[in-house]
Amino acid sequence: MSSTTKSSVIRRLEGRQCQWCEDGRLERDTYKGNRAAVCQSCETPAVQIW
Numbered sequence: 001m002s003s004t005t006k007s008s009v010i011r012r013l014e015g016r017q018c019q020w021c022e023d024g025r026l027e028r029d030t031y032k033g034n035r036a037a038v039c040q041s042c043e044t045p046a047v048q049i050w
């Protein structure tokens with residue numbers, strides 16, 4: 001995957017409602033050193049880019 005594709009995957013998830021908790025919102029972040037969309041409420045990453 002190109003880096004452009006990776007960031008567009010994150011961008012598409014950003015702002016979405018978390019699938020694991022009621023009022024979480026996904027924000028662009030890193031998880032264990034990888035780019036991910038992470039819920040700011042429960043801190044669950046919705047996707048990890050390896």
Ligand SMILES: [Zn+2]
Pocket residue numbers: 018019020021022024025039040041042043044
């Ligand atoms: Zn959440």
